Amino acid sequence: MPAIRHASKRKAPPAGFTDIEDDLLIFSNKMKDAENAGTDNVPRHAVHWPIFQISHQRSRYVYELYYEKEAISKQLYEWLLKNGYADAMLIAKWKKTGYEKLCCLRCVQTKETNFNSTCICRVPKAQMKDNQNVECVSCGCRGCASSD
Amino acid sequence: MEKHKAPTGHSYYYNAATKQSTYTRPVAPPVAGPVAPSPVTPLDPSQSFLQYQAVGNSIPSAGPNFNNFSQQQGQFSGGRGGFQGQSQHGDRPANYRPRPKPQPNDKPKSSRPIPGHEPWALVQTKYGRRFVFNTAKNQSYWRIPDKLKDGILALDQSRIKEKAEALEKEKQVNSERAPGAAERPALEPKEAAQSHGEGEDESAEYEELEVTDDEGEEGGEENPSKRQKTKEPSQDEPVEFDEDDIAFQLAAMGQEYGLEPGEYDDGNLEEWDEGAVEEISYEDSAYLFKDLLKDFGINPYSPWEKLIEEGKVFDDIRYTALNTMKARKEVWEEWSREKIKLLRELRAKEEKKDPRIPYLSFLQKNANPKLYWPEFKRKYKKEAEMRDTSMADKDREKFYRDHINRLKLPQSTLKSDLLSLLKAQPASTFNSTTLSSHLPPTILADIRYISMDAGSRDALIDTFITTLPPPPESVPEEETEEAIKEIKDRERRQKALEERGRLVAEEKRRQQRNLEFGKGRLRVEEAEIARAMNVTKKGLKNHLMTEDSGDKPS
Numbered sequence: 242m243p244a245i246r247h248a249s250k251r252k253a254p255p256a257g258f259t260d261i262e263d264d265l266l267i268f269s270n271k272m273k274d275a276e277n278a279g280t281d282n283v284p285r286h287a288v289h290w291p292i293f294q295i296s297h298q299r300s301r302y303v304y305e306l307y308y309e310k311e312a313i314s315k316q317l318y319e320w321l322l323k324n325g326y327a328d329a330m331l332i333a334k335w336k337k338t339g340y341e342k343l344c345c346l347r348c349v350q351t352k353e354t355n356f357n358s359t360c361i362c363r364v365p366k367a368q369m370k371d372n373q374n375v376e377c378v379s380c381g382c383r384g385c386a387s388s389d
Numbered sequence: 390m391e392k393h394k395a396p397t398g399h400s401y402y403y404n405a406a407t408k409q410s411t412y413t414r415p416v417a418p419p420v421a422g423p424v425a426p427s428p429v430t431p432l433d434p435s436q437s438f439l440q441y442q443a444v445g446n447s448i449p450s451a452g453p454n455f456n457n458f459s460q461q462q463g464q465f466s467g468g469r470g471g472f473q474g475q476s477q478h479g480d481r482p483a484n485y486r487p488r489p490k491p492q493p494n495d496k497p498k499s500s501r502p503i504p505g506h507e508p509w510a511l512v513q514t515k516y517g518r519r520f521v522f523n524t525a526k527n528q529s530y531w532r533i534p535d536k537l538k539d540g541i542l543a544l545d546q547s548r549i550k551e552k553a554e555a556l557e558k559e560k561q562v563n564s565e566r567a568p569g570a571a572e573r574p575a576l577e578p579k580e581a582a583q584s585h586g587e588g589e590d591e592s593a594e595y596e597e598l599e600v601t602d603d604e605g606e607e608g609g610e611e612n613p614s615k616r617q618k619t620k621e622p623s624q625d626e627p628v629e630f631d632e633d634d635i636a637f638q639l640a641a642m643g644q645e646y647g648l649e650p651g652e653y654d655d656g657n658l659e660e661w662d663e664g665a666v667e668e669i670s671y672e673d674s675a676y677l678f679k680d681l682l683k684d685f686g687i688n689p690y691s692p693w694e695k696l697i698e699e700g701k702v703f704d705d706i707r708y709t710a711l712n713t714m715k716a717r718k719e720v721w722e723e724w725s726r727e728k729i730k731l732l733r734e735l736r737a738k739e740e741k742k743d744p745r746i747p748y749l750s751f752l753q754k755n756a757n758p759k760l761y762w763p764e765f766k767r768k769y770k771k772e773a774e775m776r777d778t779s780m781a782d783k784d785r786e787k788f789y790r791d792h793i794n795r796l797k798l799p800q801s802t803l804k805s806d807l808l809s810l811l812k813a814q815p816a817s818t819f820n821s822t823t824l825s826s827h828l829p830p831t832i833l834a835d836i837r838y839i840s841m842d843a844g845s846r847d848a849l850i851d852t853f854i855t856t857l858p859p860p861p862e863s864v865p866e867e868e869t870e871e872a873i874k875e876i877k878d879r880e881r882r883q884k885a886l887e888e889r890g891r892l893v894a895e896e897k898r899r900q901q902r903n904l905e906f907g908k909g910r911l912r913v914e915e916a917e918i919a920r921a922m923n924v925t926k927k928g929l930k931n932h933l934m935t936e937d938s939g940d941k942p943s
């Protein structure tokens with residue numbers, strides 16, 4: 242059994258955390274709700290979509306605070322990554338050309354998909370026939386090519 | 390021969406000599422009838438009423454902007470909550486998908502002179518929209534002038550009668566024919582010979598139709614609507630009616646009843662009295678939207694989705710200053726960036742001004758009742774808060790002792806102490822727009838602020854802020870020239886937007902009135918059709934006769 246660490250003993254977050262505390266709490270609550278939501282009427286493959294989506298949203302939130310709005314310090318940003326408020330791997334992808342809007346890491350893994358290629362949601366809209374309606378199986382993404 | 394454009398965008402040709410318009414360039418000059426001088430009727434836009442038919446154009450106006458946005462920004466939809474601006478406000482379904490825009494491929498289908506208003510003709514398009522065409526002035530209008538209403542009403546009534554008559558004939562013909570023939574809708578033989586072939590109606594055939602104002606020229610003394618009631622459709626009537634027309638008419642009625650004024654807009658909005666609506670520049674619109682964000686105390690650190698999910702800004706008129714979600718998000722982004730920068734600068738300045746603020750916040754995090762001051766001092770001697778030279782060491786010690794002592798007090802005392810601190814703040818620095826993350830220094834530098842644990846303290850302050858009044862109108866010390874200009878600019882933008890809102894509302898009301906008028910007319914038409922349909926073979930003549938004699942005193 243892992244040691245239960247008391248909240249007050251955890252290292253206090255760096256300055257600026259109070260600015261974003263409330264919004265992070267909203268994300269946490271959403272995540273809890275999604276985790277506890279009944280999935281009886283949800284197709285098996287779509288069960289985890291809401292969790293992927295909230296996790297994506299929260300990572301995006303942290304990413305934008307640091308890289309786009311310059312609203313948080315480097316220390317706080319790193320603390321957030323370390324404490325699981327954002328997915329460092331996913332953010333690392335966003336910094337690469339062509340992956341600016343990537344939905345999740347699963348969608349760029351070629352092994353697990355049937356066709357041994359990346360997910361359908363990575364195909365630019367411009368290359369799709371007649372506004373074909375995409376909803377990828379792994380995370381419910383409707384298209385995340387950079388040109389979309 | 391001149392080329393012109395109907396309001397549909399379809400070109401047609403107008404022969405000035407014969408006063409004839411055609412949709413295809415005529416090969417030989419048409420035979421001109423006697424040309425009567427047509428009175429020039431000026432069109433007064435203020436007297437006009439709006440077109441009420443808009444079949445094939447019932448796409449709700451609110452849709453496209455959001456659509457565009459979700460197409461550009463949205464990766465996901467459905468699921469819980471909003472994602473990438475996907476959350477919808479109102480009752481729009483969460484997985485509302487972009488629809489292809491309707492392709493406006495409308496073109497004039499028929500034209501009929503409006504009885505009693507000779508130079509004017511009523512033109513019906515393929516999609517059932519109607520516009521009026523002044524054959525004398527060679528101009529088309531979507532908006533139908535008030536004075537033509539009676540004429541059009543008469544025209545519609547006579548048309549319905551004709552349809553009923555044609556239907557009656559058709560029944561007659563069908564009953565005389567072989568049973569199989571009844572399946573194919575047929576016109577009376579004589580009419581069928583002239584007709585342009587009902588099956589090919591949508592094809593090139595009807596483009597050959599002439600739009601003439603013949604009837605107006607040779608109408609003579611006889612009231613054309615009267616004549617149409619009792620006679621066969623006259624030879625010079627360029628267009629035949631078929632069951633498509635009737636079906637269309639009924640479909641249009643059905644559709645008409647369910648429509649909201651905003652939904653049946655047929656392009657008239659472009660024809661508003663220009664000049665009355667002052668255009669608001671993009672820059673001003675962006676400022677209006679920023680004012681909105683500021684006034685609602687939006688937290689610049691919060692994600693965009695939160696703003697949309699909460700939806701509390703939707704009802705403010707300034708939300709409409711920008712008309713696409715993309716523009717709103719861009720301005721929001723710009724605003725939050727500016728605001729965050731400002732807040733950071735402000736905080737840095739305040740902390741510099743008052744070293745107590747960072748020190749107290751440090752105490753709150755690290756003070757420990759088990760540590761005496763010398764132990765505490767030794768433990769944290771390397772921290773910036775403990776080394777700041779702008780603060781005397783003995784002040785640090787005093788704060789530490791006071792704070793440790795206060796921690797022994799009951800929660801209720803700490804709470805009431807904090808509340809009295811909050812109540813003592815002036816409205817100019819502490820009001821409903823204050824962000825709980827950016828409290829005035831007079832609070833932050835007070836020891837009462839750090840006595841409660843941060844969680845319950847912040848909750849208490851948040852609640853307290855919601856009970857505060859808005860900031861006072863003008864802050865005297867800020868009345869520099871720049872501040873005054875800023876306030877004036879703000880007022881000007883607000884006024885312009887309100888004025889625009891007022892005009893939009895007025896136009897909406899006008900459309901509503903016209904819709905009511907249209908509905909009333911449709912009810913009359915419906916009743917007429919229902920009555921006409923009920924008339925038996927034998928009864929038709931009687932029916933029409935009683936109808937006619939009803940007009941005269943018997």
Ligand SMILES: [Zn+2]
Pocket residue numbers: 343344345348360362363377382383384385
């Ligand atoms: Zn994707």
Ligand SMILES: [Zn+2]
Pocket residue numbers: 344345346347348360362377379380381382
């Ligand atoms: Zn994905």
